Amino acid sequence: xxxxxxxxxxxxxxxxxxxxxxxxxxxxxxxxxxxxxxxxxxxxxxxxxxxxxxxxxxxxxxxxxxxxxxxxxxxxxxxxxxxxxxxxxxxxxxxxxxxxxxxxxxxxxxxxxxxxxxxxxxxxxxxxxxxxxxxxxxxxxxxxxxxxxxxxxxxxxxxxxxxxxxxxxxxxxxxxxxxxxxxxxxxxxxxxxxxxxxxxxxxxxxxxxxxxxxxxxxxxxxxxxxxxxxxxxxxxxxxxxxxxxxxxxxxxxxxxxxxxxxxxxxxxxxxxxxxxxxxxxxxxxxxxxxxxxxxxxxxxxxxxxxxxxxxxxxxxxxxxxxxxxxxxxxxxxxxxxxxxxxxxxxxxxxxxxxx
Ligand code: PMP
Numbered sequence: 001x002x003x004x005x006x007x008x009x010x011x012x013x014x015x016x017x018x019x020x021x022x023x024x025x026x027x028x029x030x031x032x033x034x035x036x037x038x039x040x041x042x043x044x045x046x047x048x049x050x051x052x053x054x055x056x057x058x059x060x061x062x063x064x065x066x067x068x069x070x071x072x073x074x075x076x077x078x079x080x081x082x083x084x085x086x087x088x089x090x091x092x093x094x095x096x097x098x099x100x101x102x103x104x105x106x107x108x109x110x111x112x113x114x115x116x117x118x119x120x121x122x123x124x125x126x127x128x129x130x131x132x133x134x135x136x137x138x139x140x141x142x143x144x145x146x147x148x149x150x151x152x153x154x155x156x157x158x159x160x161x162x163x164x165x166x167x168x169x170x171x172x173x174x175x176x177x178x179x180x181x182x183x184x185x186x187x188x189x190x191x192x193x194x195x196x197x198x199x200x201x202x203x204x205x206x207x208x209x210x211x212x213x214x215x216x217x218x219x220x221x222x223x224x225x226x227x228x229x230x231x232x233x234x235x236x237x238x239x240x241x242x243x244x245x246x247x248x249x250x251x252x253x254x255x256x257x258x259x260x261x262x263x264x265x266x267x268x269x270x271x272x273x274x275x276x277x278x279x280x281x282x283x284x285x286x287x288x289x290x291x292x293x294x295x296x297x298x299x300x301x302x303x304x305x306x307x308x309x310x311x312x313x314x315x316x317x318x319x320x321x322x323x324x325x326x327x328x329x330x331x332x333x334x335x336x337x338x339x340x341x342x343x344x345x346x347x348x349x350x351x352x353x354x355x
Contacts, residue, residue: 007096007118014108023313025333030155030184030291032213033329034265037258039251040214047247056243065221068253074226075197077233078219078241082183082207085222087113089203090147092232093177094119098146103133105156105319107181110149119146130157130285130293130320134165141173148173151181153188156317156325158287160188170199177228179203184289186211186263196223203228208245210290211259212252219245266290270328276338279349290328297322299345306344312337 003009017028025033035041058078066073079085090113094100100114104123111121124140127133137148148169152161170178178201180192185206195202203224209215219241222232274284274292283295296303300322307314314337315325326337342348 005118007115011112011115014112017313017315023308024311025329025336026313027327027329027333027337028313028315028325029215030210030289030325030327031215032210032262032290033327033333034213034262036213036248037252037255039255039258040212040248043247043251044244047244051247052243054243055239056241056246058238058241058246061241061246061249064249064253069193069221069223071193071196071223072226075229076221076223077229077236078246079205079222079236080220080240080242080245081209081215081218082181082205082220082222083109084218084236084240085205085220086110086149086179086181087116088232088236089177089179089205089222090114090117090119091235092228093146095146097144099142099144100147100149101137101140101145101176102149102151103137103154105130105154105317106149107151107155107183110151110181114147120144126157130154130159132159132161132165134168137169138172141169141176143175145173145176148176148178149181150178151183152190152192153184153288155184155289156291156315156320156323157285157293158184158289158291159285160190160288163190163192166192170202174201177201177203177224179205181205183207184210186259187266187290188288193223197225200225200228208248208252211263213262214245214248214252217245217248218242219249265330266328269331269334272331273326273328273334273338276334276349277341280338280341280345280347292326292328293317293320293323294326295320295322296324300324303341303344307337307340310340310343312340 062073094117096118100119101122102110124136206221208219285293317323
């Protein structure tokens with residue numbers, strides 16, 4: 001019988017919650033519920049049949065993003081979502097048996113891409129309260145470590161990693177590609193961008209899926225030293241980024257005000273949501289992203305299904321005991337979430353429980 005490569009047999013099935021009937025309010029994938037800039041939408045609508053018939057060149061888009069980020073075009077490549085950038089990076093550096101290191105709870109694709117590249121996955125458990133396990137990460141570096149991924153801020157906890165911790169890892173593993181996944185950068189504001197090209201093993205991944213509200217067009221950026229990006233380009237399709245995504249780019253970058261105002265709404269609403277959830281007695285982790293990790297406790301399954309029946313999808317995080325991850329939507333959407341949680345649990349704000 002035909003068999004896929006052995007390493008693929010070890011890759012677990014991953015199902016994003018986009019299959020099957022969808023809740024009316026999807027708060028389980030950290031998408032923007034606001035959508036993209038109207039300028040981007042107008043640009044897409046203006047596309048001609050002729051343009052859609054052409055293979056899209058990536059280069060002009062890469063020049064735009066390079067200018068926006070203050071990098072040279074050869075220090076980045078556009079990707080089909082940040083996902084593809086992570087995949088390409090792991091494929092470029094991991095040989096069979098090499099180690100891919102990251103902390104857990106974390107983003108599941110690091111493992112899937114690492115294993116499919118033939119790598120061995122080393123998952124380092126987070127510290128108390130899901131803090132970044134710097135010393136355990138440092139201790140886990142071996143001669144075989146070829147990729148280290150640091151998700152900053154981390155999904156699903158929203159916790160940020162200090163620059164000094166990232167720098168220590170970069171120094172401790174000079175033969176490993178260290179990828180800082182900054183998918184949620186806009187909600188946090190701190191970045192390693194100013195070090196790209198200066199530190200020879202530093203890579204950065206960014207995405208247009210979150211703050212730009214463009215998850216559906218699939219557009220990401222992988223940044224790193226020019227000579228390394230040149231190697232990674234060799235294994236990517238020349239047309240990995242679709243023409244609609246490339247068409248959007250200029251307007252998406254130009255409409256700074258749209259992103260700024262969306263990000264500030266999310267931050268405000270995030271603080272409000274955390275306060276409300278805590279008033280109901282649920283522990284929340286301080287988040288630097290567009291989602292919040294919340295410990296519902298034993299009642300979690302009932303809360304998830306109760307909200308689902310009321311048209312709201314939250315993300316179960318079985319890797320964080322008793323927790324769900326809630327995407328921050330508009331203020332009105334979050335008010336609805338709080339009302340429905342109160343309905344399902346019977347809790348009222350006055351009922352503070354000991355933590
Ligand atoms: N990294 C992290 C930490 C993410 O949470 C996600 C998406 N949820 C991605 C990367 C991938 O994003 P994209 O849509 O750009 O592929």
